[in-house]
Amino acid sequence: MLKLAPESDLETTVETENDDAINCATCGHLVTRLRWAITKNGHHAHEFMNPAGFAFLIQCYSEAPGAGAHGFPSDEFTWFKGYDWQVAQCQHCGVQLGWVFVAENAFYGLIRKRLSAGEG
Numbered sequence: 001m002l003k004l005a006p007e008s009d010l011e012t013t014v015e016t017e018n019d020d021a022i023n024c025a026t027c028g029h030l031v032t033r034l035r036w037a038i039t040k041n042g043h044h045a046h047e048f049m050n051p052a053g054f055a056f057l058i059q060c061y062s063e064a065p066g067a068g069a070h071g072f073p074s075d076e077f078t079w080f081k082g083y084d085w086q087v088a089q090c091q092h093c094g095v096q097l098g099w100v101f102v103a104e105n106a107f108y109g110l111i112r113k114r115l116s117a118g119e120g
Helices: none
Strands: 002-004 012-014 021-024 030-033 045-049 055-061 067-074 084-090 096-102 107-111 115-117
Touching: 030 107, 055 096, 067 096, 084 107
Parallel strands: none
Antiparallel strands: 002 012, 021 030, 021 115, 045 055, 055 107, 067 084, 084 096, 096 107
């Protein structure tokens, strides 16, 4: 619930069901929600470099129903010990959003620049 400053003695509340939506920056499709943000190794956001020398700022989420896993899980060059990874793509437009890290408890590492906040 979002509380708005009252214009009179009455307090007004507005239901904001979609206020924590995080969308694909390319097509606007709902990817995840702020409420699903998690920490891994003590942080929500991580900066990593892949073997090709590309740097990524990723953020971790327990759920991302708008991102689908593609390819076979791999443990090569994993950024999280004990986790295999798969590419995570937008379910709507197919752009790579990050990675799904697979182990007993899977999670998503999504590229910050490929996400935008907005209504879902």
